[in-house]
Amino acid sequence: MIELAFAKDTNGLLPAVVQDYRTDEVLMLAYINQLAWEKTLETGKAHYWSRSRNSLWLKGETSGHVQLIKEILVDCDQDTVVYKVEQLGGAACHTGYRSCFYRKVTGDALTVYEQERVFDPTAVYGAK
Amino acid sequence: MIELAFAKDTNGLLPAVVQDYRTDEVLMLAYINQLAWEKTLETGKAHYWSRSRNSLWLKGETSGHVQLIKEILVDCDQDTVVYKVEQLGGAACHTGYRSCFYRKVTGDALTVYEQERVFDPTAVYGAK
Secondary structure (H helix, E strand, C coil): CCCCCHHHCCCCCEEEEEEECCCCCEEEEEEECHHHHHHHHHHCECEEEECCCCEEEECCCCCCCCEEEEEEEECCCCCCEEEEEEEHHHCCCCCCCCCCCCEEEECCEEEECCCCCCCCHHHHHCCC | CCCCCHHHCCCCCEEEEEEECCCCCEEEEEEECHHHHHHHHHHCECEEEECCCCEEEECCCCCCCCEEEEEEEECCCCCCEEEEEEEHHHCCCCCCCCCCCCEEEECCEEEECCCCCCCCHHHHHCCC
């Protein structure tokens, strides 16, 4: 198994950049620890470490919007990875947008450059 | 000025994913703090916070390989940004490769999928 430099971070977490394997659009960024890394390699499905829940997180475990790993890139320092994925359900963001990066800086404002939500978050995750 | 959620991290650092604005290739990932964010917005050149040197880092200050900001994307939680840049000198990685992500996971090994270095690191940074 490929070893990553988890020891560089005090919490043992490294960032994983997630790209659509067809378009190279950045869909999201999440964090992995050793366990999430192993689960991802074993299953071919993107796993992360949820910092808010402090637990292993299979992306899509609630929504069904699993990310199938197509390729994994590792950086020069082995402290960041890129997951190239097929995003099931068409949207990576919990807000219903395809990408979490659906806004861009326009002067002093953030503007949504992708208007259409792929899904209604309330329908997928329930009312909060 | 757009406010990011720097307070979410104990060190006030957030990840910045750097993409080539033409190809969408991920070139590198580095960290920003409030100062680096302000300098980037003010100058249109990518600034980061060097965790190893603990100082503001204008990417390219040594090599001349500055990153000109073409667009900045902000994620749903405002705790990660994407810099879409024009990479002067053609290479973002200190090893001389175009991208820091020049290797991919192939079974239990990392293989270089991009064979040619854009520059010789010794020539750019000097012998170490």
